[in-house]
Amino acid sequence: MKFFNFTALVFSFFIISCGSGSGGGLDPHLSVEELLELQQAVEINLVGKWRIRRPSGSISAKNSSLTNSCDIDQIEFLNNNTYLLNVSYTEAGKSELSYKLYKGVYEIKFTDSDLDAEIEHVVLMGTDYVTASAVPDQGSVATINEIILNEEADDISFSIKLEEDTSAVCLIDSAVSLAGDKQEKLEPNAPEDSNHFKIQQEWRMISIVSLIDENETTLDICQWFTDDFYDRCYSQETNSFESNCAQPVALTLIFSGYGTYLFSYFDINNQIISSEKGEWRWISGTEIPYSSFQVRFEEDSWDDASTIVISELNETVFAVQEIANEQDSSGTLVEVQTTYSFQLSSLPYSNSTCGDLTN
Numbered sequence: 001m002k003f004f005n006f007t008a009l010v011f012s013f014f015i016i017s018c019g020s021g022s023g024g025g026l027d028p029h030l031s032v033e034e035l036l037e038l039q040q041a042v043e044i045n046l047v048g049k050w051r052i053r054r055p056s057g058s059i060s061a062k063n064s065s066l067t068n069s070c071d072i073d074q075i076e077f078l079n080n081n082t083y084l085l086n087v088s089y090t091e092a093g094k095s096e097l098s099y100k101l102y103k104g105v106y107e108i109k110f111t112d113s114d115l116d117a118e119i120e121h122v123v124l125m126g127t128d129y130v131t132a133s134a135v136p137d138q139g140s141v142a143t144i145n146e147i148i149l150n151e152e153a154d155d156i157s158f159s160i161k162l163e164e165d166t167s168a169v170c171l172i173d174s175a176v177s178l179a180g181d182k183q184e185k186l187e188p189n190a191p192e193d194s195n196h197f198k199i200q201q202e203w204r205m206i207s208i209v210s211l212i213d214e215n216e217t218t219l220d221i222c223q224w225f226t227d228d229f230y231d232r233c234y235s236q237e238t239n240s241f242e243s244n245c246a247q248p249v250a251l252t253l254i255f256s257g258y259g260t261y262l263f264s265y266f267d268i269n270n271q272i273i274s275s276e277k278g279e280w281r282w283i284s285g286t287e288i289p290y291s292s293f294q295v296r297f298e299e300d301s302w303d304d305a306s307t308i309v310i311s312e313l314n315e316t317v318f319a320v321q322e323i324a325n326e327q328d329s330s331g332t333l334v335e336v337q338t339t340y341s342f343q344l345s346s347l348p349y350s351n352s353t354c355g356d357l358t359n
Helices: 003-019 032-046 222-233
Strands: 048-052 071-077 082-089 098-110 119-124 142-149 155-162 176-182 202-212 215-219 250-255 260-266 272-282 292-296 306-313 317-327 333-344
Touching: 032 098, 032 119, 032 142, 071 176, 098 260, 098 272, 222 272
Parallel strands: none
Antiparallel strands: 048 071, 048 176, 071 082, 082 098, 098 119, 119 142, 142 155, 155 176, 202 215, 202 250, 202 333, 250 260, 260 272, 272 292, 292 306, 306 317, 317 333
């Protein structure tokens, strides 16, 4: 049910109760079911990708000798109560911006009202957060207050304070008031039973298989983990690995309805240790609708995007193919067809055993 219908409902209750005089009339309060529907409508309006307008004198240009003042660049609220929070900052002694992404679970606390559904605050929690009977007063990653959504839900303003889980990167001493705009939704008219909605889950990678000139090769997923580990932990200057640098044991992939994809690497404690974010979109005009899509990094052109073909997609299984021309050891171009297989991340899974990646 649309939000303006609920607004009209509340207004009609008000008119009836006030116009009926002291001799009785309808109870102006909403029923529990009506209030829950109102809250659900507000949460639907909150879901989406919100790009934050950069305020004048943004804090990322200021350096700190300890931790950094961070700018909030983007917040994306997904349908499954997952959020993606992007921040940028400038490290002391450096001029270029650095970026950090936080992912976890969000919860909404509504005001105690039986006439309307207004958000009191939103808490951004870590990936290991377990929903409780009461919404916490403070998030572990961030706490968002003073939220104002317009009726069309394409504009938002709020106050946000970064919390303890960000303190290794950002200063967390005060809240900041921000405003943002909702980005356009991908394929707003897609059928509800189409791949467009089936793909919007968190998937865990379980295997990689390549056909190189029609010769099948099973690729070790540990190679992906090794590449990530080396990128984060190996120093060319010292020719050594950073001590106590976490090794990845699992990899998931999220697609959002607003064109975001996100690879997340997890350590043995199921904590995100690195991520890789980009954009995706469907390829139009295919024989089977919503069967092929493109992916790119946000700074790249769509002309250079990779094309991905879906080979299987249902409620629990997701498999895609990518075809590319690569040079072999002799410099000859060969066709490489790679199949990536995933399962729903909430299903039981044993982490990959890759041993010590420093070896």
